[in-house]
Amino acid sequence: MDYKFVGDTSMWKDTSDVNMNMIEFVTSPNNPDGQLKKAVLRGSSVKTIHDYAYYWPHFTAIPAPADEDLMLFTLSKLTGHAGSRFGWALIKDEEVYERMLKYTDQISFGVSHDTQLIALQQLKAIFQGNNGSDIFEFGFTTMRKRWEILSKALSESNRFSIQKIEPQFCTFYQQLRGPSPAYAWLKCERDEEEDCYEVLRENGIISRRGSVYGAERRYVRLSLIKTQDDFDLLMLRFNSLFSQENYYGIETIM
Numbered sequence: 001m002d003y004k005f006v007g008d009t010s011m012w013k014d015t016s017d018v019n020m021n022m023i024e025f026v027t028s029p030n031n032p033d034g035q036l037k038k039a040v041l042r043g044s045s046v047k048t049i050h051d052y053a054y055y056w057p058h059f060t061a062i063p064a065p066a067d068e069d070l071m072l073f074t075l076s077k078l079t080g081h082a083g084s085r086f087g088w089a090l091i092k093d094e095e096v097y098e099r100m101l102k103y104t105d106q107i108s109f110g111v112s113h114d115t116q117l118i119a120l121q122q123l124k125a126i127f128q129g130n131n132g133s134d135i136f137e138f139g140f141t142t143m144r145k146r147w148e149i150l151s152k153a154l155s156e157s158n159r160f161s162i163q164k165i166e167p168q169f170c171t172f173y174q175q176l177r178g179p180s181p182a183y184a185w186l187k188c189e190r191d192e193e194e195d196c197y198e199v200l201r202e203n204g205i206i207s208r209r210g211s212v213y214g215a216e217r218r219y220v221r222l223s224l225i226k227t228q229d230d231f232d233l234l235m236l237r238f239n240s241l242f243s244q245e246n247y248y249g250i251e252t253i254m
Contacts, residue, residue, distance in 0.1 A: 008214055013040045020045060027051040029060045032213055032221035033163045034181030036060060053077045053087075058139025059182050061168035069093060077182070079122050079135065080225065086111065086119040136172070143180035146224050146231055150184055153235065157242055161187050184222040196220045204237045 006012075009024055026048060028037040039048045050068040054060065054077050071090045076082035091097040104110070126132045154160050165179035186207070188196035195217045197209045210219025224231065 009040055019043060022046050024048045025051055027053070029054045029181065032183045032208075033185040034060065034165055034179065034183060035163070036063065036168075054182055056139070057136040057170065057172040058143055059180060061170035061177050062172045063168055064171060066090075070096065075119055075122060079126065081118070081122055084115060084118050084122070086115050140177075140180055143182070143224060144178060147178075147180055147184075149235060150224070150238075153238055153242065154186075159188065159190055159193075159241070161189055182223070182225050184224060186220050186222055188218050188220075194218060203241050205234065 003021075003023065006022075012022075022041060022043075022045065024039055024041045024046060026037050026039050028050065029035060030037050031054065034054075039050075041048075048069065050066070050071045052066055052071050053074045055062070055066060055073075056078055059077070069092045072087065073089070074087035075084055076087070089100065091100065126135050151162065154162055163181075163185040165181060167176050167178045169175070170177045186196065188194075188199055193199045197207055197217070197220050200207050200220060205222075207220035207222050210216055210221070213219075213221070222234070226234075
């Protein structure tokens with residue numbers, strides 16, 4: 001009750017010193033565009049919480065080990081088991097840790113034994129091969145391939161565009177690596193197609209509206225972390241859209 005949402009950090013980034021009590025949430029990689037983010041607010045009254053839900057080698061290059069005062073992680077993005085509802089925090093300040101522990105105990109009486117056992121079994125399965133690196137190899141290869149397929153298809157279209165993510169050096173793989181984000185942040189480029197969600201929905205593609213993330217209606221988020229069948233169907237629908245685009249383009253020229 002002591003706090004209220006005051007908008008995206010971009011509204012405050014030009015403030016050299018924030019005097020009011022503020023908490024900045026830094027989601028890195030960012031949802032929905034996959035960009036690595038850093039805290040931008042300064043001031044003695046500013047506290048920062050780093051959300052590292054997607055900070056795994058299969059979704060992003062890891063430029064440096066995570067080493068912030070308060071960091072949040074979740075099993076749902078590490079293994080894909082979102083239904084487990086299991087996450088954890090790494091906290092440097094003992095007083096903050098004690099207050100968080102008291103709060104979580106009061107609202108949920110702690111993590112259920114069922115959830116803990118499920119999480120334990122998932123982690124055991126991960127570590128059965130190559131000390132857990134297999135899941136990252138599989139995940140990165142899959143996500144990278146999907147991003148390349150989608151990027152190549154969209155590069156041949158003037159109707160849609162997606163975010164640009166520059167290659168970065170990854171300390172996990174010890175090499176320069178290209179993007180493999182969890183989501184495509186897609187924009188409808190035609191002036192008359194202001195509601196990108198409806199444009200895609202009319203063509204059998206379900207996305208998430210950009211307005212959910214504070215963006216214009218021209219933007220939507222497409223999930224790339226569905227099953228392979230879902231991704232193949234997505235590309236089938238997009239290829240159908242591109243065929244229409246090329247057809248109408250020829251009609252216009254003629």
